[in-house]
Amino acid sequence: MNLSIFFEPLPEDQFGYPENPKSVGGYLAPFVHSFPDWRSAEVVLIGLPEYRGTTGATDLTYQGPNKIRQELYRLLKGTGPWLVMDLGNLLPGISLEDTYLRLKEVIEILVDAGKFPILLGGSHDLTYGQFLGYEHLSETVHLVMVDSQLDMADVEGTTPDQNHLHRILLHDPNYLSGFSHLAHQTYLTDNSTLAALEKLHFELFRVGQVRQQMQEMEPIIRQANLISFDVSAIRFQDAPGQEQANPFGLTGEEACQLCWYAGQNNQLSSFGLYGYRPEFDHRNLTATTLATMVWYTIEGFYQRQNNLDFHSNQFLKFSVGFHDNPNKMLFYKNRQTEKWWMQVDDLSGQKPPLIVPCSYQDYLTAADGEVPNRWILIQGRF
Structure with a gap:
């Protein structure tokens, strides 16, 4: 499969010439002139300039993935070889459903080839396309979602980014082995929804529980095959670039800690970062926070311990x-x-x-x- 047909190159004036050879931008292979050979990469970045699943998007909104990239490329490279390639931005489909299916195909190809895609979204409903990418793979999956609320709205007029979790849980065939939700805020969450998910033996943790028991979140994340992280889980002070900014939520440091856990997870095969709205982002503060989260995810990836032989001396x-x-x-x-x-x-x-x-x-x-x-x-x- 020629993946290049799904992507558009990045602007040469922004990403063609790294400022510092020791920076992340100096080590990445971005899609600027020719499509990189993704088969020789271990981690691949994918921008998702798709916001039809939400409301109020402007022309600036669609620059979200590139804004995160600009801040990421300026950071200094961490340890490990950092065999990372940036495939550019996924070309949206004619309809939103087409974008889901396009993302599904890309995720399926990359995960099946043993690559680790990091998605720079995009509205949160693109999690559905990320999830679909596992439909034809051999095993069931565990989904971990970090969000300020449970996106299971079931009323007329709701947008896809408000009810995509409902679609995931009802998807047929069912290949979801488990689901965990972190950092929801009680006053934004319907009690009947919480009760229904608890009856299904899913793990749900309020933002206060996450903050007070951060180390207990590590095994929750370690069981994930895919993670979806909505910027709305982070408080306004650290991430103002979101549609419904909230003074309560995770700090930037706590979000990076979760990403560090995620990167270290051996069985995690895709990570999505959604909900960034650059038109609300004062001085690119949110882009910097999200770029640092991506940095910690990649750094954690290169700290993985691949030996899980429980009968060994390890x-x-x-x-x-x-x-x-x-x-x-x-x-x-x-x-x-x-x-x-x-x-x-x-x-x-x-x-x-x-x-x-x-x-x-x-x-x-x-x-x-x-x-x-x-x-x-x-x-x-x-």
């Missing part, structure tokens, strides 16, 4: 017994990274056990004789 095995119960719960700890995993056995015996990311706190909970909530949720999804 892992310590812990067996926890319970009173009046012959069964035991198994935990694994990586000697080098000190990250934890937990084995969850299917109580019906019909499916093989799963070894899933967990936290040290989950181990302590089990050691105190209580069943961790994460074990209960995963057991409910068997």
